[in-house]
Amino acid sequence: MSALTTVSDSSMGSKAFGLVELDRLYPGLVPSFIVLPVEDLVENWHDLRAAAHTLVAEYCAGTVDDAAYAERSARLVASLSIAGDVVEAALASCGGWGSVSVRTSALAEDGVEHSFAGQYETSLDVPTESRPVRDAIGASVASLFSARVAAYARARRMSSLEIGGSVVVQQMFVGTTSGVLFSENGRGELTLAWSRSARNTTVEGENAHELRASKVSDWPSGLPAPARLLDIAVDSEARLRRPVDIEWAARGSQLALLQVRPQTTVALDYELAWDCTNIAENYPGITLPLTYSFIRGLYSRVYPAFFRKLGVNQKVLDAKQQVFRNTLGYLGGHVYYQIDNWYEMVRLIPGPSSNQAFFSAMLQPQRTPGDAPRRRLGLRGALTMAPLVGRLGVLLLRSNSMSKTFSRTFQKRLKRFEAVDWNTLHADAILSTLETMRAELLTLWATPVFNDLRVMIFHGLLKTYSFSAEQHADYLGYLHGLSDRASIAPLTALGVLGNRLRERHGEAATADGILSSPDWMATRVLVDEYLARFGGRAPDELQLENPRLADDYASLLALALGTDPEGRPPVDASARSITGRFGTRFIGRNTRQAIDWRERFRFNRAQVYGLARAAYLALGQRLVDAELLETANDVFWLTEQELDEAVFGHAWSSDPRSTVARRRAEFGTFEQRSLARRVVGSGLIAPAALRDDEQRSASGMAAGMGVSPGVLTAEAIVVHAFDPTIDVRGKILVTSHIDPGWTLLFVQAAGVVTERGNALSHVAIIARELAMPAVVAAMGAVDTLSTGQVITINGTTGDIDAAL
Known part of the structure; x- marks a missing residue:
């Protein structure tokens, strides 16, 4: 039961009033307490209060300095006269309490604008005896005008301070x-x-x-x-x-x-972080709105399906919908990972907290969130987690067979959609068929994502368990030697096509000469054979707006003619056999198998994007015919939602041309801006205030990462955009990124330096299989190095030596 001295609500202070209300609303939950008004406790209160009020006001105005304040407040404290009879009456009500807490309930405390939290004096575990309680009360009263309280008021630009209130004496609750x-x-x-x-x-x-x-x-x-x-x-x-x-x-x-x-304030500012270290390999430079809306929709569907495959509870997944919908960011026309949400998804994966470290080792983001907290499961949590961990283990054992089943089913379904003639479909039928394609193919895509998890786990073990940081070369050696060299097949076939073109049209043949040759139709059969196998491959192939190889025979012919007639010397495809810690060979074999499948699934993904491009171009032509767009390619400036609204009658505006024109102007400014690999936004609307968050060296070039061993000194050739006619043979290709389509060009080089990528990037995988020295993640290399400059690269350490 609470005891309360007669006191008005307005003079007891917010803390005491809050306790009274809590006790009234939730009886039995508030430990017994007494409220003692300061004006009853201090015999000389009125004079003391007036002097203290004047002192604080002068201090806030700046006319009294810290030293003077300390001296004058000390004199006021010395003049305090606590009413002994009031204290004794309070103690008489505390029978059986054992010990008490003594704290202020100041008039200025716990306000909506200023809380003064922790500024006033509180005494705990005070014995219910006259002297200790009296001293604690005196300390609380003195804190009403302490230097700490005055400094808090001045820091918040308060001109004065309401001094007064009460002291709360409360029975101590000894909790655990x-x-x-x-x-x-x-x-x-x-x-x-x-x-x-x-x-x-x-x-x-x-x-x-x-x-x-x-x-x-x-x-x-x-x-x-x-x-x-x-x-x-x-x-x-x-x-x-x-x-x-x-x-x-x-x-x-x-x-x-x-x-x-x-709460004095609710922080309405928030912070978001984006990182493009890994995803820029697939979406370099400017990406148009249709591509971004397309991939955002894919990601938001695929990852919930993946976690359902792992056995994660649907209720948990429903609570994470905002995470799945926001795995990506679109900043100034550039695609980023919203990186914190990826770590949030990693925490859903059953198993140890080391999953976070494994994810970081695979992705190599600019910054990591630090060590993941250890999971304290308890018995109930362990019983819930055990089936999920067991299911994950079974799926890992079945991973190869699952991938084979995916490939068979995917190819069977893909052929149905490859047979569709999009140019014969109504506009609404194009979108409906695209949706069917997504539904049928994306229901399968949990398997490639699971294979990515397999890469993450085994690569993480290889990098963090099997080898130390000093054994980087040995670690890279274990990544070399893929059992299925499907990723090399397009390059080998391109060299064969080049030799056949030279045999038919001569060593000095050019792409234009072949296209204008009387023998072109016969030659075209050879080119179409190549395209039938690898036509889904193209530079920046996951950007829908970019042409495929089949769209431009001249580019493919130039690439083929640019290959070395003698080809690259054969490279031992077997992995290095290095004695590591126990289980290293098993871990390495599983890592390479998972990378094998990952490369094949990348090509499957490119096939889907190629179909989507053809479908959207057909839809763009319908909009041109309806006089809603100028050219079919303008369709890539619109989003999926805007196309759906236009075709099915949900659009507020019936003039998509104005949207395209506006975006072309906006994206013109995006082209002039270079964003860092990591960008942070904070404020009431975080993306409205972006700042780069990336470390650079004094030269402006970030430290590179060695991903394919070998030391090479050669002439650099800096390439800003894919050009099939460039002769890179014998040179070190320096570029911002290399995706699978780019490898048709870079395979002719002697070495490679890119600003993006990591040890599991396509460029790194191909370079290792071709024994080509490679350095990735060297931000600033394109601006710092120049064509014709002789440089030395170390594909193990990541060092780049040049006369800068």
Whole structure:
């Protein structure tokens, strides 16, 4: 039962009033307390208050410095005269309490604008004896005008301070857990911070545990306090019509409410981080709106299907829909990973916290989130996790057979869609057929994503368990030697085509000469044979707006004629046999098998994108015929949603031409801007205020990563855009990125330096299989190095030596 000295609501202070309200609403949860008005406790209060008020006002105005304030406030404290009879009367009401806490309930404290949290004096575990309680009360009263409180007021540009209120004497609740709860963090979540401590204090700092709970979902299990605490927080927020801060303690199922106050602010600023280290290999430079909307839709569908395959509960997946919808970012026409959401997805993968480190080792982002917290499962959590871990293990064992089944089913379904003549379909039928294609092919795509998980796990083990950082060359050696060299097949076949073209048209043949030759129709049979096998491959092939090889015979002919007539000397395809830690050979074999499949699945993905490009071009032509677009290629400036609205009658505007014109102008400015590999946005709308977050060397070039061993000194050739006519033979190709389509050009070079990529990038895989020295992730290389400059690259260390 609470005892309360007669005092008005307005003079007791917010903290005391909050306790009174808590006790009225939740009887039995608030430890007994007494509210003692300061004007009753201090015999000379009126004179003391007036002097303290003047001193604080002068300090806030800047007419009193710190030293003078300390001297004058010390004299005021010395003049304090505590009314002994009031203290004794309070002690008489504390019978059986054992010990008490003594704290202020200042008039200025716990306000909506200024909380003064932690500024006033609180005494804990005070024995219920006259002298200790009196001293604690005196310390609380003196803190009403302490230098710390005055400095807090001046820092917040307050001109004066309302001095007064009450002192709360409360029975100590000896709990096993204590903490604070904030009812809103700006994300519709409650935030609990606590420590395993009997001291009922606000928990702050590194030793605190933290848990967040959505206010629109069922409360999570494993709470540090009875779930009723969360209900009370939501009720208090609704009653006060503002977020609240509750101090609490618990012992088993027993809950104690120690105070409630308004949160002074809810931080409405938020931060998002984007990283393009890996994805820029597939979407370099400017990517047009249709491609971005297409891939965003794919990602948001594929990853929930993947996690369902792993056995993750649908309820968990439903709660993560915002994560799945926001795996990507579109900044100034560039595609990025919204990197924190990828780590959020990694945390859904059953198994150890090392999954995060493995993911970082595969992706090589500019910054990592630090060590993942260890999972404290408990018995219930372990029982829930065990079947998921077991399922993951079974799927890993079946990975090869699953991939083979995918390939057979994919090719069977793909042939049906390759037979579609998009030019004979109505506009609405084009979109409907595209949706059917997505549904039929994407239902299969959980298998390629699972193979990526296999790459992540075994590559992570290879890099972090089998070899140390000093054994980087040995680690790269274990990545070399793919069992299925499907990724090399287009390059080998291109060399064969080049030799056949030279045999038929002479050593000095050119692409234009062959196209104008009387023998072109016969030669075309050879070219079409190549395209039938590898026509889905093209530079920047995952950008729908880019032509395929089949769209431009001249480019393919130039690439074939640019191959070395003698071809590259054969390279030993077997992996290096290096004695590592126990299990290294098994780990290495699984890593290479998973990379094999990953390369094949990349080609399958390119095939899907090629079909989508043909479909959208056909739709673009319908819009041209309807006088809604100028050219069929303008379709790539619109989004999937805008096309759907135009075709099915949901659009607010019936003039897509104006949208295309506006975007062309906007993207013209995007072309002039170079974004870093990692970009951070923060503010009320995070993407509206972006800043680069990337380290560069003094020369402006980031440190490179060696991904294919070998030291090479040769002339550099800097290439800004894919050009099939460039002669790179015997040179070190320097470019911003190399995707699978680019390999048709770079395979002719002696070595390669790219600004993007990592050890598992396509450029790294091909370079290792061809024994070509390669350095990736050398940001700034294109601007720093120049064509004709002789440079030396080290494909193991990543060093680039040049006369800069």
